[in-house]
Amino acid sequence: MSGPNTNYDPVEVAALEPQAIEADVAVALTAIAAATSLEELKSARLAHAGEKSPLALANREIGALPPSARAEAGKRVGQARGRVNQALAARQGELEAERDERILVEEAMDLTAVPARRPLGRRHLLSVTAERMADAMVALGWEIAEGPQVEAEWFNFDALNFDKDHPARQMQDTFFVEPADAGLVLRTHTSPVQARALIERGVPLYVAVPGRTFRTDELDATHTPVFAQLEGLAVDEGLTMAHLKGTLDRLAEAMFGPGITSRLRPSFFPFTEPSAEMDFRCFVCHGEDPDCRTCGGTGWIEWGGCGMVNQNVLRACGVDPDRYQGFAFGMGIERTAMLRNTVADMRELIEGDVRFNAQFGMEG
Known part of the structure; x- marks a missing residue:
């Protein structure tokens, strides 16, 4: 101043x-x-x-x-x-x-207005589809079986008649758990539960096995390294391929509508003999549209593999193959969900966008 x-x-x-x-x-x-x-x-x-x-x-x-x-x-x-x-x-x-x-x-409030309801949650499409498939098998009188996702190599390969040099045992197909000599893998299919169920429950046996599996696939529109399967196994006296086809017909009808039938094409799997690829009649065009995008105009849609249980698998699990016969089948739950709900890209199933599930409501 x-x-x-x-x-x-x-x-x-x-x-x-x-x-x-x-x-x-x-x-x-x-x-x-x-x-x-x-x-x-x-x-x-x-x-x-x-x-x-x-x-x-x-x-x-x-x-x-x-x-x-x-x-x-x-x-x-x-x-x-x-x-x-x-x-x-x-x-x-x-x-x-x-x-x-x-x-x-x-900030005025209308106390007479009906309050907005909180949006309903939605179960994941894969969970709903897996339960629907399992329910269809339970309706036929089958039981549901489960097994560990980290599996012993013996159950995943040896018990299922995979040779020591089978390509599926190599690192490019299978996730092995360290250390390398631990004898543990992330199961590559739900088939190990077949062996576990035979050993633990004995025969006769009718079990369906929904579960998650792992393979070293690249993630794209039709493949994912983590996916789900439904396995079916029946072992009893006098079972034939006719019983297998009848079971597949009933499952196809439960998932894709009445009147859907299946067909079997020769194939090969180590744990079944004879083996087959299973197709079912296109539920969109029923084989009548040569331009059908769902079946490619063939009238048939490939769904999974199946066959009669190999006698070596029965012997490995302590079952007398001269007295008992069995059949097994397996199909991808993701593929089933995509077919039933016209989902074009498998990545939509795993991205976690809540809007994806909202469109399907509470039923797959």
Whole structure:
């Protein structure tokens, strides 16, 4: 702060001149009137009524005046600051009233309105499909069996008649659990539960095995390294391929509608002999549309593999193959869900987008 000015000349303190004071007040009143919100008014208050505002700085200059001039200058500055504060208070009241009216409109609640219901959750399409397939087998009198996902190599391969040099044992097909000599793998199919069920439950045996499996496949529209299967195993006296086909027909009808029949094409699997690929009649065109996109115009859709249980598998599990015969089959649950619900890309099943499941409701 500057010292007393013994030779007072009002012109020397320009900030205290009446014209300067009036100019500061005019600028402040304009800024206050232009504020359209409480935030803008706060900025105007800091700029024109704060400690560093022009009027506040002018008020500090009063101390540099001789005593005879201080009263007049103080009165002039005080009146100017009072006008600004009054304008601030008036505009504050106007803006607060506008805000309160706006809140009453924007936040109004109609207590008579029906409340919005919370969206219903949806079960995953794969879970629904797996349970539907399992229910179809239970309806035929079969039991549901389960097994571990980290499986002993003996159950996954040896008990199922896989040779030591079978390609499926190689690292490009199977996830092996470290250390390398642990004899443990992530099961590549649900078939190990066949051997476990035969050993634990004995015969006769009718079990369906839904479960997750693992293979070293690249993720794309039709493949995934983690996928689900439904395995079926029946071992009893006098079973034939006719029993197998009848079971597959009933399962196909349960999943794709009445009148759906199956056919068997020769194939090879180590754990079945004879083996077959199972197709079912196209449920969209029923074999009548050569341009059908679902079956490619063939009238048939490939679903899975099947066959009569290899006698070596029965022997490995302590079952007399001369007395008992069995059949087994397996199909992908993802493929079944995609066919039933016209899903074109398998990745949609595993991306976790809740909107995907919402479209299917509670039933697959």
